[in-house]
Amino acid sequence: MKLHGSMYVKEDTLHIGGVSCVELSKKYSTPLYVLDEKLVRENCREYIKHFKVNENNNKVAYAGKAFLPLYMCKIISEENLYLDVVSGGELYTANKAKFPMERILFHGNNKTLDEIKMGIELGVGIFVVDNLYELELIEKICKEKNKVQKIYFRITPGIEAHTHDYIKTGQVDSKFGFGLINKELYNAIEKLYRYKNVELVGLHAHIGSQIFDVKAYMEEVEVMMKLVKEIQEKYNIYLKEIDLGGGIGVYYTKEDNPKPIKEFCEAIIKMAQKVCERIGINLPKLVIEPGRSIVANAGSTLYTIGSIKDIKDVRTYVSIDGGMTDNIRPSLYHARYECSIVNKMNDKELNKVTVAGKCCESGDILITNTKIMDIKSDDILITTSTGAYGYSMASNYNKIPKPAVVSVMNGKDILICKRQSYEDMINLELNF
Numbered sequence: 001m002k003l004h005g006s007m008y009v010k011e012d013t014l015h016i017g018g019v020s021c022v023e024l025s026k027k028y029s030t031p032l033y034v035l036d037e038k039l040v041r042e043n044c045r046e047y048i049k050h051f052k053v054n055e056n057n058n059k060v061a062y063a064g065k066a067f068l069p070l071y072m073c074k075i076i077s078e079e080n081l082y083l084d085v086v087s088g089g090e091l092y093t094a095n096k097a098k099f100p101m102e103r104i105l106f107h108g109n110n111k112t113l114d115e116i117k118m119g120i121e122l123g124v125g126i127f128v129v130d131n132l133y134e135l136e137l138i139e140k141i142c143k144e145k146n147k148v149q150k151i152y153f154r155i156t157p158g159i160e161a162h163t164h165d166y167i168k169t170g171q172v173d174s175k176f177g178f179g180l181i182n183k184e185l186y187n188a189i190e191k192l193y194r195y196k197n198v199e200l201v202g203l204h205a206h207i208g209s210q211i212f213d214v215k216a217y218m219e220e221v222e223v224m225m226k227l228v229k230e231i232q233e234k235y236n237i238y239l240k241e242i243d244l245g246g247g248i249g250v251y252y253t254k255e256d257n258p259k260p261i262k263e264f265c266e267a268i269i270k271m272a273q274k275v276c277e278r279i280g281i282n283l284p285k286l287v288i289e290p291g292r293s294i295v296a297n298a299g300s301t302l303y304t305i306g307s308i309k310d311i312k313d314v315r316t317y318v319s320i321d322g323g324m325t326d327n328i329r330p331s332l333y334h335a336r337y338e339c340s341i342v343n344k345m346n347d348k349e350l351n352k353v354t355v356a357g358k359c360c361e362s363g364d365i366l367i368t369n370t371k372i373m374d375i376k377s378d379d380i381l382i383t384t385s386t387g388a389y390g391y392s393m394a395s396n397y398n399k400i401p402k403p404a405v406v407s408v409m410n411g412k413d414i415l416i417c418k419r420q421s422y423e424d425m426i427n428l429e430l431n432f
């Protein structure tokens with residue numbers, strides 16, 4: 001198992017942020033999400049530095065969908081990132097955390113009327129407008145409130161990124177954004193002649209998630225910059241900001257070979273400069289929206305092993321006290337993870353097992369056929385790289401409560417999300 005960020009082994013025991021995982025499991029019980037705060041902050045700083053936020057006024061917006069408790073909003077705000085939200089709930093969270101509203105980018109392919117009103121009332125910086133329906137609503141509400149809302153148009157660039165079908169978004173056949181082939185984008189721009197309460201400042205596209213190949217971004221940059229030029233020539237509108245979305249891939253297992261944040265940022269900036277020079281336009285401000293690459297490797301999950309079922313010559317199932325409710329990604333995308341036993345880190349991994357969740361679903365398998373040390377019930381198993389889309393996609397299936405989240409740094413642990421109780425789960429239900 002690869003050790004990420006501030007993980008280290010001391011006397012056979014895994015520590016994160018200077019805190020023993022054995023102690024964490026005793027203090028907070030399991031399943032438990034553990035956040036390596038130092039690594040989150042380091043990743044934010046890498047983006048700020050190498051995406052030239054201070055030199056070129058570029059923007060890095062953390063994609064909140066990856067993981068957005070109040071505490072994460074605080075980190076993101078302190079690290080001077082912008083924040084991408086996709087729902088009223090995420091916006092509400094950011095506002096509760098006192099995240100500066102002018103640094104919010106509000107996404108979503110079907111923002112409801114209430115969400116649009118909420119965004120305008122709170123004063124979010126940018127609405128990333130996905131369709132004409134939304135554009136009309138924003139204009140109407142802003143007119144009533146005598147406000148002008150800055151917007152980007154989200155476009156579908158028609159790019160096939162090499163990733164899982166469920167997490168591709170840039171291809172022509174996508175529910176997101178204005179298409180280019182049928183002039184949808186131009187129809188939207190032409191509406192702006194009549195709409196006085198929206199100001200178009202940029203374009204946005206997002207080609208997918210968990211992408212390793214920078215070539216896909218090269219194509220995207222090319223499409224976007226050519227659009228900037230076309231819009232300038234055709235409508236005399238100069239777009240100041242180009243948002244290339246998120247999607248940068250991370251390490252989950254040895255099969256993944258991601259580029260460091262530095263290389264990735266440098267490649268994008270260089271590509272953008274080159275294209276702009278070639279086609280003869282000024283380089284707009286660049287925006288990116290990383291989610292996974294900020295928080296995935298900074299998160300781990302601790303579980304207690306329960307039953308172990310050895311089917312001779314077939315398979316050994318090791319069941320843990322969580323599963324698809326706290327990490328849906330293996331069932332949903334066949335995502336792969338690494339694991340280990342936190343108090344036996346130096347033992348040889350001589351056994352082949354399958355780590356199963358506790359849900360009433362045969363598909364609730366976290367890791368199929370992984371090598372592991374000798375194990376027994378009550379051992380604490382860790383899966384790494386669960387920081388993105390773990391807690392944020394957790395469910396209460398089988399009425400399993402959501403685990404707690406603890407942040408660790410410099411030898412200290414703080415509880416940032418309480419464990420749900422059975423009572424919390426039935427709180428919204430009426431008792432007849």
Ligand SMILES: Cc1ncc(COP(=O)(O)O)c(C=O)c1O
Binds near residue numbers: 247289292388
């Ligand atoms: C519009 C948008 N921006 C940013 C992201 C973040 O992507 P990732 O977590 O892969 O960086 C997503 C998710 O795929 C997205 O849909």
Ligand SMILES: N[C@@H](CCCC[NH3+])C(=O)O
Binds near residue numbers: 065167329389
């Ligand atoms: N939730 C997905 C990524 C989709 C991101 C949102 N567009 C994952 O776990 O990989």
